[in-house]
Amino acid sequence: MTRTLDDIDLTDRVLHSTEDLSEFWRDLRHTKPVHWHQPADGGTGFWVLTAYEHISAVYRDTKHFTSERGNVMDALRAGGDSAAKRMLSLTDGRRHTDVRSILMKTFSKRGVEQVGERIRGITRGLVEQALERGTCDFAMDVAAPIPLMAICDLLGVPEEDRWRIFDLTSSMVASETPEHTQKDAWRNKNEVLFYFANMAEGRRVEPRDDIVSLLTGAQISGSGLTEDEIIFNCYSLILGGGETTRMSIGGAVVALVQHPDQWRALKNGDVSVDSAVEEVLRWTTPSMHMARTAVADVEIGGSSIRAGDIVTLWNVSANRDEKAFELPDAFNLARSPNKHVTLGGGSHFCLGAHLARLEINSVLTSLRDLVSEIEPVGEPRRIYSNFLGGVCHVPVALR
Amino acid sequence: MTQTLDIERELCGHAAVGEAAVTVDGDRVVAFVVPAGGGLSLRELRAELGTEPDEFVVLTALPLAEDGQPDWAELSRSRKDLTRRRMPYTAPRTDTERYLAALWEDLIGVEDIGADDDFFTLGGHSLLAVRIRMRLQRDHGVTVAPEALFENSVLSEQAAVVDRTREA
Ligand code: HEM
Numbered sequence: 001m002t003r004t005l006d007d008i009d010l011t012d013r014v015l016h017s018t019e020d021l022s023e024f025w026r027d028l029r030h031t032k033p034v035h036w037h038q039p040a041d042g043g044t045g046f047w048v049l050t051a052y053e054h055i056s057a058v059y060r061d062t063k064h065f066t067s068e069r070g071n072v073m074d075a076l077r078a079g080g081d082s083a084a085k086r087m088l089s090l091t092d093g094r095r096h097t098d099v100r101s102i103l104m105k106t107f108s109k110r111g112v113e114q115v116g117e118r119i120r121g122i123t124r125g126l127v128e129q130a131l132e133r134g135t136c137d138f139a140m141d142v143a144a145p146i147p148l149m150a151i152c153d154l155l156g157v158p159e160e161d162r163w164r165i166f167d168l169t170s171s172m173v174a175s176e177t178p179e180h181t182q183k184d185a186w187r188n189k190n191e192v193l194f195y196f197a198n199m200a201e202g203r204r205v206e207p208r209d210d211i212v213s214l215l216t217g218a219q220i221s222g223s224g225l226t227e228d229e230i231i232f233n234c235y236s237l238i239l240g241g242g243e244t245t246r247m248s249i250g251g252a253v254v255a256l257v258q259h260p261d262q263w264r265a266l267k268n269g270d271v272s273v274d275s276a277v278e279e280v281l282r283w284t285t286p287s288m289h290m291a292r293t294a295v296a297d298v299e300i301g302g303s304s305i306r307a308g309d310i311v312t313l314w315n316v317s318a319n320r321d322e323k324a325f326e327l328p329d330a331f332n333l334a335r336s337p338n339k340h341v342t343l344g345g346g347s348h349f350c351l352g353a354h355l356a357r358l359e360i361n362s363v364l365t366s367l368r369d370l371v372s373e374i375e376p377v378g379e380p381r382r383i384y385s386n387f388l389g390g391v392c393h394v395p396v397a398l399r
Numbered sequence: 400m401t402q403t404l405d406i407e408r409e410l411c412g413h414a415a416v417g418e419a420a421v422t423v424d425g426d427r428v429v430a431f432v433v434p435a436g437g438g439l440s441l442r443e444l445r446a447e448l449g450t451e452p453d454e455f456v457v458l459t460a461l462p463l464a465e466d467g468q469p470d471w472a473e474l475s476r477s478r479k480d481l482t483r484r485r486m487p488y489t490a491p492r493t494d495t496e497r498y499l500a501a502l503w504e505d506l507i508g509v510e511d512i513g514a515d516d517d518f519f520t521l522g523g524h525s526l527l528a529v530r531i532r533m534r535l536q537r538d539h540g541v542t543v544a545p546e547a548l549f550e551n552s553v554l555s556e557q558a559a560v561v562d563r564t565r566e567a
Contacts, residue, residue, distance in 0.1 A: 082524035084459070183549055186525065190545035193529040201533075226436045228526060 005032070009040045010048065010312075011073060013174075016288060016389055017382035022329070025050055025317035034303040037312075044077045046291070046310035047303075052321035052341070054300050055313045058292060059345035065292040065311065067348060068092050072387050073291050076310045087232040089240075089348055096347065098220045099229070103351060106154060106211055112355045119150050123362040127370050131398050135377050138394040143249035144170075146359050151241035154355075155234060156203070156210025161195070168192050169239055170246075174385030176392050189235075196234035200227070211237065237352075244286040245356050247383075247390025249363050251284035254380050254394055256367075259331045266333060266368050273368065276333040277360045282340035283331050288316045288389040290344060315341045316389065373399040406430060406450050413447070415439045418461045420469040421452060424478075428452040431474050433461050440505045456481060457508030484522075486515040495558040498538070499531075503554065506530050518552040541565045 008024060009015065028035055033051035049055050058065055067090055070081035084090045088099050105111055123146055130136040144166065152162045168188040199212050207213035215230045225233075256263040265271045291312045294305050305311060318341045320328040325335070343350035350356065367374070378395035403421040410419035410432060418433040430452035432439070441455050462473040491500040491514050500512040506527045507518075518528070528548050535541050541564045551560050 082526065183546060186549050187544075187546045190525050190528055190532075190548075193525055194532055194545070197529050197533055227438075229436075231526065231529070 005035070010037055011039045011041065011043075011077070011386055013384045013386045016386055017384050021316075022320060025314065025320065029317060029321060034301040034305075036303075044310065046073065046077065046312050047305060048312055048314065049300070050314050050317035050321075051301070052318040052324035055315070055318040056341055056345050058300070058311060058313055059290075059341070059348070061298075062092060062347060064294055064296050064298040064305075066092055066295050067292060069293045071290055071292065071348075073289060073310070073312050074386065076291050076293065083228075083232040083236075086226065086228040087236045088351065089236060092347075095220075099225070099233070100351065102214065102218045102220075102225075103211070103233075106214065107351050107355060109354045112358055115150060115153055115355075116358055118153065119146065119359060120362045120365070122146060122149055123359075123366050124370070127363075127366040127398070131370060134399075135395065135397045138253045138396050139246070139250035139380075139392050142363065143246045143253075143394070146249065146363065147242045147245035147356075150355060150359060151238055154211050154241075155237060156199070156208055156212050157238075165192065165195065165238060166242065169242055170392075173239065173243060174383040174388045174392075176381070176383060192235055192238065193231055196231050196238075197227075200230050200234070240350075241352050241355065243388055245352075245359050247286035247388060248280055248284045248356070248360055250380075250391040250394050251286075252280040252360065252363065253367075253374065253396060254391055255280065255283055255331050257374055257376050257396065262331055262333050263374065266364065267372075269368075271333040273361055273364050275336060275338070276364050277357050278338045278340065279331065279333045279335050280360055280364070281342040281356075282319045282325075282335070282338060284390060285316045285319050285340075285342050286388055286390050287342065287344070288385075288387060289314045313341075315344075371398050373397075375399075402450060403428060406448070406452055409448055409450070410444075413444065415444065420461060420474065422471060422474070424475070427454055429454045429456060429478060431456045431458055431461065431469070431477075433458050434508070438505065439508055441508060441510055442501070442504065454478075455508070455510060481509070481521075484517075484520045485509075486513060486517070488513040489515045491554070491558075493558060493562075495561050496555060499554055499558050499561070502531060502534055512554060514553075514555040514558075516554050518548070518554070518557070520552075523552070535561060539565060 028050045033054060035048045036045060037048045038045040049058065068085055070076040070084060071089055075081040081090055088096065091099060126142045126145060130141055148162055148166050157165060168191050172185055172188050200216050203213040203216045207217055212234060215225055215233060218225055266276055289312050291310060294307050294309045294311060296307050298305050322328050343353045375397045377397050380391045381393040383390060383392045403423060407419055407421040410416050410430060415435050416432050417435040419430060421428065421430045432455060434457065439457065445451050456478050458477060462470040464470040488511060491497045496514055503512045504510055507521050507523055509521055528545065531548065532543055535543055541561060543560060543564055547560045548557065551557050
């Protein structure tokens with residue numbers, strides 16, 4: 001069934017995982033690329049941008065748009081994010097540049113190479129184990145541990161706490177069941193913040209070589225980061241670093257199973273792993289949307305956006321825009337150029353981009369080198385969310 | 400008027416204050432303050448000021464009008480909004496209630512917290528709840544489950560949870 005503008009509610013967390021919206025997005029791109037959406041719940045309405053051109057322009061337009069009230073639909077519609085101005089992604093201007101340059105030490109291309117050997121080793125080990133067992137849930141057995149181990153290594157979270165943190169964070173932005181209680185989400189977020197608040201207290205007294213110590217020891221024009229900034233940034237790194245990459249890795253395997261010619265191209269070395277990583281990022285688009293608030297009146301594509309309006313940027317649509325990509329609905333690992341918006345753009349461009357690429361690269365490399373055949377042994381299961389999109393269970397047999 | 404200007408000047412010079420705007424409403428001097436970034440204890444602020452306002456309203460940002468001056472209409476709305484969210488004052492009765500009331504006052508930036516006030520209604524959020532849990536751990540040696548704070552958001556209920564957890 002093709003959905004139309006009138007009967008769709010983009011805030012519905014179940015909609016995105018149970019329906020294929022590609023027709024709907026194409027329709028919007030062609031007929032109303034800048035569309036005012038009034039959700040069924042009667043709450044705050046917002047703009048829905050679906051064209052690549054407009055979306056990449058808004059990412060770069062810091063004059064008319066701010067991230068300081070929130071950067072996802074739900075938080076903005078609820079009146080603003082409680083972490084506003086205290087988390088890198090929710091800070092603009094000078095402070096954003098200063099905090100970003102502190103973290104850049106760890107997340108630059110050279111910085112992440114420090115954990116490169118370890119991540120590649122872990123990935124190889126996980127794929128070997130899956131091969132030995134014959135069948136596995138690729139999403140849980142391989143896709144989940146890699147980003148978790150990587151970001152926990154960097155943050156300094158000890159091995160014994162990692163899976164508890166995973167359980168808490170994985171149910172925070174998305175869930176594996178359609179029912180999702182507000183209390184559970186609040187409780188889990190609270191536990192994670194509490195964990196890092198305690199950890200930061202410890203690192204103040206006894207610094208180590210990790211990001212938490214980097215943040216507690218950092219100075220910006222003579223003064224340290226506030227307690228809030230430290231805790232919220234740790235929280236954002238564990239969420240941003242774990243959940244999104246897990247979706248891309250799981251989704252990569254689903255796509256390779258569905259496109260045997262592309263799997264062969266990867267296997268035979270007809271395409272480079274680097275180029276395959278970019279297509280996996282475009283194809284899976286884990287951050288389905290990002291959002292901004294207009295701070296001044298501005299016109300986009302003939303529509304007048306007013307100061308104060310919420311503007312949502314649908315990456316899932318931009319990445320399939322026929323004006324930006326040749327045959328956008330083809331999964332083509334050799335695609336070039338491939339300027340997808342999966343990692344955002346402009347000043348808030350994903351801080352973890354090099355790490356995410358390294359992680360996905362390690363998986364594709366291990367699959368290419370160790371696996372000869374991937375066969376589905378069950379239906380993949382998608383998560384329920386209106387922000388994060390992807391698969392949480394991918395049953396396959398590896399040979 | 401010079402009184403409001405004096406208070407404003409003093410507030411703006413205070414390390415814990417980012418921005419401030421002071422006005423008179425009827426017979427009350429009202430100070431709107433934006434914390435500098437870290438914590439802002441109104442109790443400590445009062446102790447350090449030469450002249451104190453009658454009332455503080457803590458904001459995350461100072462709304463500005465077109466001309467760059469404070470947007471007084473918007474500020475007055477924020478103040479009314481805060482008053483509307485308060486319960487009629489019931490003095491805290493037990494040690495735990497008094498301890499929590501002082502803690503909320505510091506963390507949320509609202510004065511005269513009473514036993515019937517509600518944490519969420521007053522703008523309490525996850526990180527403030529984390530602070531409460533950290534302080535309870537440090538000052539009372541009790542670790543309260545986050546869902547217990549979520550379900551018991553009225554001060555007197557929260558105090559009862561703390562007492563029960565300590566006894567258990
Ligand atoms: C496939 C995996 C990933 C995807 C799809 C993704 C997506 C994004 C997007 C779309 C943004 C822009 C947000 C905005 O414009 O408001 C962003 C920013 C960010 N990402 Fe990622 N991300 C991924 C992996 C990671 C990893 C591994 C980390 C860290 C360990 C990370 C940390 C961050 C941070 C801290 C920001 C905020 C940057 C800023 O505001 O300057 N991400 N990410």
